[in-house]
Amino acid sequence: MNVIQLMKERRTIRKFKDEEIPDSNLYEFIDCARLAPSGANMQPLKYVVVKSREMLDKVFECTAWAGYLKGKGTPGEGERPKAYIAILADTDIKKSGFELDAGAAAMSIILAAQEMGIASCWLGALNREKLYDILSLERKYSIVSLIALGYPAEKSVAEDYTGDVKYYKDEAGMLHVPKRPLSEIIIHDV
Ligand SMILES: Cc1cc2nc3c(=O)[nH]c(=O)nc-3n(C[C@H](O)[C@H](O)[C@H](O)COP(=O)(O)O)c2cc1C
Structure with missing residues (x-):
């Protein structure tokens, strides 16, 4: 699939098949994020891969799913993500202003996964306090987002x-995601 098709067909998926993601794929996604654009090329981002059953269960407890669906968007026991990639900012490298870098990295991970038939959900609603503990993270890392990953089951x-x-x-x-039309989002040509 070409990149334009990938971007247009990508949708957030919150229910996943009970099928493991090979480690090599997970590291490939992070390698794509590693090479993403970075302001002043500071590269403040670091990553944690969550893939063991025990840790997947613990991290799931720190997430919130599909606010508009009132519980119907939350994956059930057998439908949960098969991996998470936590996107962190190392504040020893950059104290603030790393969110745009993290956004670029997140999309790199998401599109690389999509290319391999692996679906994702970007997670920003997190119990960060609990995550610091579960992931044994030093406070110098700011937890920006998690990317939940798995083969799509919706x-x-x-x-x-x-x-x-x-x-x-x-x-x-079937999930339906309204998107504002081009005519509304392009203010004008100059
Ligand atoms: C910064 C950010 C944070 C998000 N956080 C969550 C979240 O915590 N839980 C969730 O279920 N979806 C989350 N999403 C996914 C959005 O709900 C989803 O992108 C949006 O509904 C549009 O759907 P689409 O990705 O299929 O275009 C997040 C997306 C972004 C960009």
Whole structure:
């Protein structure tokens, strides 16, 4: 698939198959993030890979899923992510202003995964205090985001926005994600 197709077809997935992701794939995603753009090329980002059953269960308790779906978007026992990549900023390298670097890294991970048929959910609603403890992290690391990963066990489609940004599920369990049209987001050409 070419990159434009990947970007347009990518959707957040929150239910995953019970199938492990090879370690080599996880490290490949981080290698893509490693090479992402970085302000002043400071490269303040560090990563933690979560993949053991015990740690996956613990990290899951620190996450929140699909606020608009009122519980229906939370993965059930057998549908949970098969790995997480935690994106951290090392504040010894950069004290603040690392969020844009982290965004670029997150998209690199997400698109690299998509290319390999692995779906993802970017997680920003986190119990960070608990995560520091579970991941045995020094406080010099700022926990920016987690990327939840797994082979997809649900489908999601982007559709035209009709006045409400809330994503929803239809009776068949298909997720619909309203996206504002180009005509609304391009202010003008100059
Ligand atoms: C910064 C950021 C934080 C997010 N945090 C969460 C989260 O904590 N839980 C969740 O279920 N989805 C989270 N998402 C996923 C969004 O809900 C999702 O991207 C949005 O609904 C649009 O759907 P799409 O990714 O399929 O286009 C987050 C996305 C971003 C960019």
